[in-house]
Amino acid sequence: MLATLVSDPFHKPGWVYEEKYDGYRILAYKEGTRVTLLSRNAKDRTGGFADVASAIETLPSRTLLLDGEVVAFDNRLVSRFQLLQQGQVPYVYMVFDCLYDGGKDLREQPLPVRRAALERAIGKTERLFASRRLETNGLAAYRTAKKKGWEGIVAKDASAPYIQGRSTKWLKVKVHQEEEFVIVGFTPPAGSRTHFGALLLGAYRGKDLVYVGKVGTGFDHKTLNSLHAQLVPLAQKTPPVKNPPREKGAVWVAPKLVAQIAYHEMTADERLRQPVYLGLRDDKKPAEVVLPGGKR
Numbered sequence: 450m451l452a453t454l455v456s457d458p459f460h461k462p463g464w465v466y467e468e469k470y471d472g473y474r475i476l477a478y479k480e481g482t483r484v485t486l487l488s489r490n491a492k493d494r495t496g497g498f499a500d501v502a503s504a505i506e507t508l509p510s511r512t513l514l515l516d517g518e519v520v521a522f523d524n525r526l527v528s529r530f531q532l533l534q535q536g537q538v539p540y541v542y543m544v545f546d547c548l549y550d551g552g553k554d555l556r557e558q559p560l561p562v563r564r565a566a567l568e569r570a571i572g573k574t575e576r577l578f579a580s581r582r583l584e585t586n587g588l589a590a591y592r593t594a595k596k597k598g599w600e601g602i603v604a605k606d607a608s609a610p611y612i613q614g615r616s617t618k619w620l621k622v623k624v625h626q627e628e629e630f631v632i633v634g635f636t637p638p639a640g641s642r643t644h645f646g647a648l649l650l651g652a653y654r655g656k657d658l659v660y661v662g663k664v665g666t667g668f669d670h671k672t673l674n675s676l677h678a679q680l681v682p683l684a685q686k687t688p689p690v691k692n693p694p695r696e697k698g699a700v701w702v703a704p705k706l707v708a709q710i711a712y713h714e715m716t717a718d719e720r721l722r723q724p725v726y727l728g729l730r731d732d733k734k735p736a737e738v739v740l741p742g743g744k745r
């Protein structure tokens with residue numbers, strides 16, 4: 450079940466409000482002692498998040514299906530995708546839904562029933578936590594998220610069943626602007642920079658891939674080296690975007706890689722302002738990356 454992005458915070462009776470996390474969305478399957486962690490595009494993450502898989506293996510339920518997000522927190526308990534990518538701090542699984550438990554299909558049950566099931570299922574197991582519930586008033590919940598520096602909030606209709614796909618029964622409101630963009634090229638390095646200067650970015654408007662700007666910050670030497678190695682085999686002669694910029698020495702690449710980007714705003718001419726590179730997303734297909742505010 451995927452939340453629909455809305456532009457402004459709101460309050461609705463009968464809705465609950467939770468912290469929005471900045472990590473990897475994961476479905477956790479448990480069948481006996483076998484645990485499988487799958488990303489939203491069905492990639493197996495069991496090995497990559499082995500500590501979470503081991504924790505789920507210890508749970509008493511024989512069959513279980515949990516929905517949540519694997520995240521890494523900074524010292525202020527703010528989830529940071531970049532920290533998760535770097536792997537320098539412990540990660541945890543923030544669970545916000547339970548679809549199956551003990552052979553029972555809970556998807557048609559309202560959220561309070563599913564929430565109670567997940568809290569019973571995970572108990573106080575290390576590395577597993579129920580998602581943080583906020584104030585019962587949506588506007589107050591948003592103010593809390595803004596004060597604490599969280600990515601945003603997710604509002605959920607408590608009476609709704611679990612619906613596969615994008616739904617208006619779950620709505621997300623962002624505090625910080627952060628989106629995925631397709632890497633469409635890179636510029637030559639300058640000064641002491643190695644491998645490349647900046648990444649050229651794009652997003653889809655309908656069937657057209659359009660240029661939205663470039664990002665030159667957020668890289669360390671290791672990241673520059675790793676990204677360059679992945680981009681060079683994708684090089685092509687023609688730009689993949691409909692509106693290519695005039696960038697001297699630009700190397701265009703096939704639109705295969707998706708980057709997570711933080712930015713201040715999208716300007717009126719659809720350019721990113723003050724973008725910062727956070728990491729690659731291999732759990733999202735390039736074709737799913739649309740212009741911010743566009744239909745998903």
